Amino acid sequence: MMFREDGTTIMTKYVFVTGGVSSSLGKGLTASSLGRLLKMRGLKVTMCKLDPYLNVDPGTMNPGEHGEVFVTDDGGETDLDLGHYERFIDESLSKIANTTTGSIYQNVIAKERRGDYLGKTVQVIPHITDEIKERIRRQGALGADVVIVEIGGTVGDIEIVPFIESIRQYRRDAGKNNVCYVHLTLVPYLAPSGEQKTKPTQHSVTELRSRGIQPDVIVCRSDQPISDSLKRKISLLCDVPSNAVISAVDAPSIYDIPVTLHEEGLDTIVLDALGMNEAEHPINLAPWKEVVQRVHSVDHVLSIGIIGKYVTMPDAYLSVAEAIRHAGFAVGAKVNISWLEAERVPSEISADQIASLDGVVIPGGFGERGIEGMVAAAKICRENQIPLLGICLGMQVQVIEFARHVLEMHDAHSTEFTSTSSFPVIDLMSEQVEVVDLGGTMRLGAWPAMLDEGSIVSTLYGANVVSERHRHRYEFNSRFRPQFEEAGLRCSGQSPDGRLVEFVEMPQHPYYVGTQAHPEFKSRPDRAHPLFLGLLQAADSRAKNSGRANSLEESVNSHA
Numbered sequence: 001m002m003f004r005e006d007g008t009t010i011m012t013k014y015v016f017v018t019g020g021v022s023s024s025l026g027k028g029l030t031a032s033s034l035g036r037l038l039k040m041r042g043l044k045v046t047m048c049k050l051d052p053y054l055n056v057d058p059g060t061m062n063p064g065e066h067g068e069v070f071v072t073d074d075g076g077e078t079d080l081d082l083g084h085y086e087r088f089i090d091e092s093l094s095k096i097a098n099t100t101t102g103s104i105y106q107n108v109i110a111k112e113r114r115g116d117y118l119g120k121t122v123q124v125i126p127h128i129t130d131e132i133k134e135r136i137r138r139q140g141a142l143g144a145d146v147v148i149v150e151i152g153g154t155v156g157d158i159e160i161v162p163f164i165e166s167i168r169q170y171r172r173d174a175g176k177n178n179v180c181y182v183h184l185t186l187v188p189y190l191a192p193s194g195e196q197k198t199k200p201t202q203h204s205v206t207e208l209r210s211r212g213i214q215p216d217v218i219v220c221r222s223d224q225p226i227s228d229s230l231k232r233k234i235s236l237l238c239d240v241p242s243n244a245v246i247s248a249v250d251a252p253s254i255y256d257i258p259v260t261l262h263e264e265g266l267d268t269i270v271l272d273a274l275g276m277n278e279a280e281h282p283i284n285l286a287p288w289k290e291v292v293q294r295v296h297s298v299d300h301v302l303s304i305g306i307i308g309k310y311v312t313m314p315d316a317y318l319s320v321a322e323a324i325r326h327a328g329f330a331v332g333a334k335v336n337i338s339w340l341e342a343e344r345v346p347s348e349i350s351a352d353q354i355a356s357l358d359g360v361v362i363p364g365g366f367g368e369r370g371i372e373g374m375v376a377a378a379k380i381c382r383e384n385q386i387p388l389l390g391i392c393l394g395m396q397v398q399v400i401e402f403a404r405h406v407l408e409m410h411d412a413h414s415t416e417f418t419s420t421s422s423f424p425v426i427d428l429m430s431e432q433v434e435v436v437d438l439g440g441t442m443r444l445g446a447w448p449a450m451l452d453e454g455s456i457v458s459t460l461y462g463a464n465v466v467s468e469r470h471r472h473r474y475e476f477n478s479r480f481r482p483q484f485e486e487a488g489l490r491c492s493g494q495s496p497d498g499r500l501v502e503f504v505e506m507p508q509h510p511y512y513v514g515t516q517a518h519p520e521f522k523s524r525p526d527r528a529h530p531l532f533l534g535l536l537q538a539a540d541s542r543a544k545n546s547g548r549a550n551s552l553e554e555s556v557n558s559h560a
């Protein structure tokens, strides 16, 4: 039993969020929105994700296929939904908040090899399911009032079965009133018949029931609101009260979702299912409504380019894009993001095209494809006073570009891409370990940095010591530091032992900043990250000085 500081006991409750019919319905955003609503009722909320795929973690997965790897403070390489959780509930999560089938099996097999199962036959039920339940219990042991558990994939997937079985058992283990099942489905509109269709929802709920779970709440995604009569139909066929059928219509922005779901009564019905008295947990929606208001009170448009390798899959840079938008809200601007393929710079994407942007981000990445395009883009931004924020690989590119074109180190490069450069300005700075396991061989998670007094970055952060999350192997090669500093690329932040360069900046430029870290992971909708805010402020000035700042109407017309 766990106790609060005032001595009262905490009875942790669990909400399991499953999805049916189709992937990409926004299960992560629905779960995150519910998390925020419960938090605004004064409850301590934490969240976790169970992913049915076989990778041990998303660290080795291709972001072009699976989306970004979200990094936690404690160095977890996790699913991008954890980014939604952190941005919505505004709590830092641990790596234990993401579990995959691969990590479950890895543990169970290690136990089997150690002889922990005392010669028993090791089976999906109970050994795999026990391990899954143990991961859920670990989240509960953190002392939250409510743990929201999202199950990746859709019911009916082969890989999801042990997870569904585990959460079914969990209600027995934790007690009926301590568990609530929320099921998300799609209610499509069929134009030829002019009707919204409930059949996919019925099938999906039938599938869930066949595994022994009767949902307490059904959240229906649709492009048109669901009528009361349709809710009654779903209620009757799926055996939930009609007020537990929630219409989750497409929202103008993701930040509108918590308010929409609250108006539909989602948090009320969840509290009810968890045996909690709503009157004891009144909601204070005001802070979130302020966020929504900021989102909708933007009065001009800025265009920011993301020049990277995986731009055909915007989810690969999800947190970067969100951080740019947050900083846009802070300067009152809607941001149009231009996704620019690095490989096409400068041949197909010209210097003029880049100069027509208000600001640029070169994000993180691995592998050689597109590097020369990024170097060309950094040169264009440096020479044409275009605000640029370089993130991780982006900073490394800024350093390579400066070395080649300002310091005349013509073959300057990173040893990630060549071992023959005479100027390895980006290099491995620690003893390299033999890579036999691609997981966890990087500088991962939160690392502190000391910022130089009076630097651009320390002014932006308003602090001299900061902590940011990392995910990389290579570093600025400190051997070359004096030449850079002398020629005008200042190393303005370093690790506390002074060995590793964490930030670079160019004081003679409107905004030319690079960081070895990934600041995007810590941006929040109501607290834009200082480095992104710096970029957007510089972009705003650039747009205004060039007379380019578009009003919202002009932008709508010019894109019509």
Ligand code: GLN
Binding pocket: 363, 364, 365, 366, 367, 391, 392, 393, 394, 416, 471, 472, 473, 474, 475
């Ligand atoms: N590939 C580079 C490195 O490993 C940069 C990594 C990144 O941008 N996250 O150092």
